[in-house]
Amino acid sequence: MLDDRDRRLLALLQVDADTSLASLAEAVSLSVSACSRRIARLAEAGYVARRVARLDRRRIGLPTTVWVLLKTGRHDGEWLDKFRRAIGDIPEIVEVHRLTGNVDYIMKLALPNVEHYDDVYKRLIHRIELFDVSAYISMETVKADGPLSTDFA
Template identity: 65%
Template sequence: MLDDRDRALLSRLQRDADVAVAELAEQVNLSPSACARRIARLRAEGYLTRLVARLDRRRMGLPTTVFVVVKTAQHSAEWLEQFRAALADVPEIIEAHRLTGNFDYILKIVLPNVEHYDAIYKKLIQRLPLFEVSAYISMETMKHDTPLPVTYG
């Protein structure tokens, strides 16, 4: 069970995981050694799964976001594994979700430009049959927060 200090640590680490333990400890009113032990426990308990660097997409030459909704006539376990493998082979697809409703999947794709989407589309349809594919170009990112709320755990 998480207490208020655990939640504060998780919240701060989500905003900047590169912060020094001494500084983090001061922010949550712990000694550096107690703070380090809590972080180790949170990692061991699976609250912290990994620490990563977040890159600037524009500086990396990937300013364009395309959301692609996919409908398929196939729902077998074998097809799903082929779909997972196809997604894994395309690094520009940074998120994929299975959905309820009118479509089966939604993909978030980052690209250098809209024209590059055609290459991604061709990679997918060459790998497996898709019933319907629709692409939606993001005009503006209105909210992009990666930190999770820490009040539910």
């Protein structure tokens, strides 16, 4: 069970995982060693899934986001396994979610430009049978990658 200090530490780590241990300890009123042990316990318990560097997509040449809605005519395990392999081999696909409703999947693509979408589209349909594919170009990111609320843990 998480206490208030755990929740505060998790919130702070989401904003900047590189925050110094001394700063984190001060923010939650703990000694550095107690704070270190607490963070290690939270990570070991699975509250911290991983620590990564969030890259600036514009600086690395991937400023374009395209959302792709997929419909499939098949919903069996064999098709799903093939789909997972197909999308796993396409690095431009950075997220995929299975949905309820009249669309089966939504994918987020990080691309150098809109024209590059056609290349990804061709690779995808070459690997997996799909009923319908619809793409939507993101014109502006209004909010992304916000920290998760720790109030519910």
